[in-house]
Amino acid sequence: MSPVLAGVLQLLALIAALALAYVPLGDYMAKVYSSDKHWRVEKWIYKGIGANPNTEMRWPAYLRGVLAFSAVSVLFLYLLQRLQGHLPGSLGFSAIDPDQAFNTAASFVTNTNWQSYYGEQAMGHVVQTGGLAVQNFVSAAVGIAVAVALVRGFSRSRTGELGNFWADLVRGTIRILLPLSVVAAIVLVACGAIQNFSGIHSVGQFMSGSQQWNGGAVASQEAIKEVGTNGGGYFNANSAHPFENPTPFSNLFEIFLLLVIPFALTRTFGRMVGSLKQGYAILATMATIWLGFIALMMWTEFAHHGPAFQIAGGAMEGKENRFGVGASSIFAVSTTLTSTGAVNSFHSSFTGLGGGITILSMQLGEIAPGGTGSGLYGMLIMAIIAVFIAGLMVGRTPEYLGKKIGTREIKFAACYILITPALVLVFTAAAMALPTPGHSMTNSGAHGFSEILYAYSSGANNNGSAFAGLNADTQWFNSTIGIAMLLGRFLPMVFVLALAGSLAEQKPVPATAGTLRTEKPLFTGLLVGAILIITGLTYFPALALGPLAEGLAS
Numbered sequence: 001m002s003p004v005l006a007g008v009l010q011l012l013a014l015i016a017a018l019a020l021a022y023v024p025l026g027d028y029m030a031k032v033y034s035s036d037k038h039w040r041v042e043k044w045i046y047k048g049i050g051a052n053p054n055t056e057m058r059w060p061a062y063l064r065g066v067l068a069f070s071a072v073s074v075l076f077l078y079l080l081q082r083l084q085g086h087l088p089g090s091l092g093f094s095a096i097d098p099d100q101a102f103n104t105a106a107s108f109v110t111n112t113n114w115q116s117y118y119g120e121q122a123m124g125h126v127v128q129t130g131g132l133a134v135q136n137f138v139s140a141a142v143g144i145a146v147a148v149a150l151v152r153g154f155s156r157s158r159t160g161e162l163g164n165f166w167a168d169l170v171r172g173t174i175r176i177l178l179p180l181s182v183v184a185a186i187v188l189v190a191c192g193a194i195q196n197f198s199g200i201h202s203v204g205q206f207m208s209g210s211q212q213w214n215g216g217a218v219a220s221q222e223a224i225k226e227v228g229t230n231g232g233g234y235f236n237a238n239s240a241h242p243f244e245n246p247t248p249f250s251n252l253f254e255i256f257l258l259l260v261i262p263f264a265l266t267r268t269f270g271r272m273v274g275s276l277k278q279g280y281a282i283l284a285t286m287a288t289i290w291l292g293f294i295a296l297m298m299w300t301e302f303a304h305h306g307p308a309f310q311i312a313g314g315a316m317e318g319k320e321n322r323f324g325v326g327a328s329s330i331f332a333v334s335t336t337l338t339s340t341g342a343v344n345s346f347h348s349s350f351t352g353l354g355g356g357i358t359i360l361s362m363q364l365g366e367i368a369p370g371g372t373g374s375g376l377y378g379m380l381i382m383a384i385i386a387v388f389i390a391g392l393m394v395g396r397t398p399e400y401l402g403k404k405i406g407t408r409e410i411k412f413a414a415c416y417i418l419i420t421p422a423l424v425l426v427f428t429a430a431a432m433a434l435p436t437p438g439h440s441m442t443n444s445g446a447h448g449f450s451e452i453l454y455a456y457s458s459g460a461n462n463n464g465s466a467f468a469g470l471n472a473d474t475q476w477f478n479s480t481i482g483i484a485m486l487l488g489r490f491l492p493m494v495f496v497l498a499l500a501g502s503l504a505e506q507k508p509v510p511a512t513a514g515t516l517r518t519e520k521p522l523f524t525g526l527l528v529g530a531i532l533i534i535t536g537l538t539y540f541p542a543l544a545l546g547p548l549a550e551g552l553a554s
Helices: 003-034 040-049 059-082 098-109 126-155 165-191 220-225 248-273 275-302 305-314 324-336 352-363 374-394 406-432 445-460 475-504 522-547 547-553
Strands: 200-206 209-214
Touching: 003 165, 003 248, 003 275, 003 324, 040 165, 040 275, 059 126, 059 475, 098 126, 098 248, 098 475, 126 165, 126 324, 126 374, 126 475, 165 220, 165 248, 209 248, 220 248, 220 547, 248 275, 248 324, 275 324, 275 352, 275 374, 275 522, 305 324, 324 352, 352 374, 352 445, 352 547, 374 406, 374 475, 406 445, 406 475, 406 522, 445 475, 445 522, 445 547, 522 547
Parallel strands: none
Antiparallel strands: 200 209
């Protein structure tokens, strides 16, 4: 079987699995966030934190809950790392340095999971399971909660109430993420992923000494790492490590896990707004971009230039032999178009244009299908922009799902889409202009620029994957990428929730003959075009200096 055919067959199997899970999971999540009943374990949690889950919140109160919970989470995770040397199960590792502890705390709380450290050489069992794994759950649940709040803004009228943040947080964790992760962890253990609390042990003898590995609760963390679109690996090699991702089947299964909730949330959206066709339109937009980028990535990585590529069946540098070019391409596009950031190959070793595709995937805002929750609310913001553009074309007030998109709403949407590019471009320019940050680049020229552009694109978009080649464990990069992750996560949430409150206060407008039909293929095409054009105009100069220049020169 040719490598190209193998890659296509894996893609078709993945699409079939996602299609089978789409309806039941999407409908289940809609029921979770629409139910007025509380499980007993949830009641215990509400009592423990002193929250009343039946109290409806307006958007400022909902936002305060998001920010307060996240601030406490950052502080807790920071202190846990700083105290690691005094904790049991630390495997002899000392406390994490202050700048790196800040970076890691910001990373995992923002669902970014950027790692400027070697996981197996820095974090003990307590920090891994009691700190990082816990944030994998709750940070993903926060993203879903904010998306659900925006959906309620569309579905409700004449009220500013968006639900209860604490109820949404707990339900997302207990009823969705935890059950899926338990099942996923069992499958991964069956595939060969490790799950233990063993210490450091030597593996084999080499001329330079013995190779040392430590065990850990890898399968369970790998499960929520993918299910929650987190991406932080137990080991530095991430999903290229055989302890995390042992077989081609586990590789395809992990891709399925990182895509299933973001895609299924479009069904949840359709259910909650009372029109499944609206959910299908958003799904079609996400799927079109995802499949298009996979096709482009496979084309760039399978292109044969010279006998070495022909013998290997494609650009195999930096890729695992057990996965090959096809599976690596699907993983790379899926992990950068979501906010996962897990990697089963080194993106720095992709072809020049292939590396550019991974960067552009993040710069789209990770909305195809995006992260758990963040992908849906990001796509809905772009839908509002597309409706506004269409309204300008025909000279009428734009409407979306029966809500008028006026001056206030479009200002919130515009601020949302401007925040992340500003963070990426300003921090990249500063790193290139100052003398010290450039010392962290392994490569010079266009590829070196791509290393830094990728780092800030990954941080500000809450992706977390690394291009490789950049030494990010410095005070400059730990601090600035940490700031970019925090601002890139929570500033957009401010405008999402403000927009949700504004929409919820409106009275629905009946559809007329002049209303744009947002459930039709025409709107899907308009939305895809708006996303690509807005992103292209924003990032093209930076991409031209990095991956495009490298790709055209090769």
